Amino acid sequence: MNIKFRLILMNFMQFFIWGAWLLTIGAYWFQNKQWSGAQFGAIFSTMGIASIFMPTITGIIADRFINAEKLYGIMHILGAMTLFSLPMVTNPNTFFWVILLNMMFYMPTLSLSITVAYSALKGQGIDVVKEYPPIRTWGTVGFIVALWTVSLTHNETSANQFYIASAISLALGIYSFSLPKCPPLLSQADSKSFSSKLGLNAFALFKTPRFAIFFAFSLLLGAALQLTNAYGDTYIHDFKSVPAYQDTIAVKYPAIIMSISQISETLFILAIPFFLRRFGIKYVMLFSMLAWVLRFGLFAFGDPTGGLWMIILSCIVYGMAFDFFNISGSLFVETQAAPEIRGSAQGLFMMMVNGFGAFFGSIISGAVIQKYFTLPNQEKNWHGIWLCFAAYALVIAVIFPFVFRYKHNTALKHAIQHA
Template sequence: MNIKFRLILMNFMQFFIWGSWLITIGAYWFQNKGWSGAQFGAIFSTMGISAIFMPTITGIMVDKFINAEKLYGIMHILGALVLFSIPLVTNPTTFFWVILLNMIFYMPTLSLSITVAYSALKTDGKDVVKDYPPIRIWGTIGFIAALWVVSLTHNETSANQFYIASAVALILGIYSFTLPKCPPLLTTVDNKSIVNLLGLNAFALFKTPKFAIFFAFSMLLGAALQLTNAYGDTFIHDFKNVPAYKDLIAVKYPAIIMSISQVSETLFILAIPFFLRKFGIKYVMLFSMLAWVLRFGLFAFSDPADGLWMIVMSCIVYGMAFDFFNISGSLFIETQTTPEIRGSAQGLFMMMVNGFGAFFGSLISGLVIQSFFTNADQSKNWHGIWLSFAGYALAIAIIFPFIFRYRHNVALARAIQHA
């Protein structure tokens, strides 16, 4: 079977799992459970907590001890078991710990899937910068498909979303063992220091200014990503409480409206090689930051009726906001690090984005929303919420060009010159 097709199938299922519940868990929480918003902020922080340490640990493991595709499969099988148990939870405290366990198994698979894909493509003589983005598109299509399945079957507030995710995770876990072998590259260690023995070599990247700054801003942008994941679907759902909006299509099927974001991703993924070649990672990341400003700013002034076009435009610019940061960042890591530490380096990237970024983004946004933008009847001041998020993204975009002085790298340019 063609290697590209096999990786396409892997990416499709990888993000179908996440899309089955990530955007709609807020609706499930507030509409079905009725637990508090502050508690929900804690639930979403599990993504960050697990990503702080798990991608790095698994990155070390695949660099030194175990085939990446095998560890990838094990994580998905364990995750499937936990997802299946989520609907059985009856109190928010237990829900937190079960979701955390699920995230412990799922978050490392994001970087492991990249490691497996890059290894398989290189073994097959492919150019990862040219060939990976079209493959990664199918992950986004998988996310879209999951949103549509959950929404059209009216499971946005139902526990069935977790059963759907569990079934696909089990299938992917088993399928992973059929993927091309991706053995550890760092099988011998000349220097017997604790750092080398534990496989922590990738942390030395923090000593290099370009990587230290890159990882720092990765964390800040990771927080922005977390904000839109946590509150986008819930924002549209809340319009059902307004009589003038409750019967509109956008309010009835918010997950489908939000899936425009993922459709946009498929287009911007294809543009990544051109933009990286033309502008370099610095400006590509800056474009991402400015896109986040537009994403949140458009939400602030939108509604499902006359302002629906702003919701749609916000979803369209999301493609640039997400792809120009996440996909380009992983390619930057791939082309700027040595093969022996690439698994660990990808883990570090995920740790900063989905770990520290997601954790602090969830924690701080939950407290800010509860303290300043929640009314006495627990309704939300969404206009103020989105404007504050837009201000956060704008501040990052203004600071970034003056801090990250890295110039367009020759090695990266050569890597994408045939894209």
């Protein structure tokens, strides 16, 4: 079977698993369990908690002890077990720990899937810069298909969403063992230092200025991603409290409006090779930061009637904001880090974006919104919230080109030139 098709299938199932429950778990929680909103808020912190350490740990294991595709399969099989058990939980605290366990299995697979894909493509002599973005597009398609599958089968509030995700996770886990071998490249015999013996070589990347700065900005943009994940859907829902907006399309179908963001991802992923070839990774990442400014700024001035175009445009811009850093960032790590630490280096990238970035973004933004943008009647000043977030992204964008001194003339450029 064609290796590209096999990786497309892997990416499709990878994100189908997430899309089957991530955006609908709230409806399941409040309409079936009737647990508190404060308890539900802790559910979304599990992604950040798990991403702080699990991608790095599994990356080290893949670099030293076990084939990446096998570890990838094991994590998905274990994830299937936790998803299957979720509907049986009757206590909100237990639900939190089971979700956290699931995230500990799922979040590392994001970086492991990249390691497996890059290794398989390179093994076939295929240019990863040119060919990986179109393959990754099918992951976003998988997320959208899962979301619509759950919605059209009326399982938004049903436990079936977890059973669907569990079945696909089990199938992907089994399928992973048939993928091209991606063996460890760092053997025990090569380990001389104490850090090498522990598999912590990738952390030495922080000693390199361009990597230290890159990882720092990965954390800052990870926080921006968490802001839109946590508050985007709630922002549109809150318009229903305004009589003039109650019967608008956006208020009636907020999930459909927000799904434009995922559709946009598929288009911008395909554009990555062109932008990398033309501008280089430094400016592609800068475009991502400026896109976050637009994402938040358009939300600040949008509304479900005359300003609906701003909300839709914000969702379209999201594709550039998300893809131009996350996908390009993984390519930067792949081409700049030594091959023998590829897995743990990708794990570090995911740790900064989805771990520390998501965790601190969630905690700090929640405190800021509560103190400065929550009215006495507990309504939110969304205009002020989004302008604050836009200012945050703008400061990052202004600082980045002056501190990230990276010229478009190294390994990534040569790869792009052959794309």
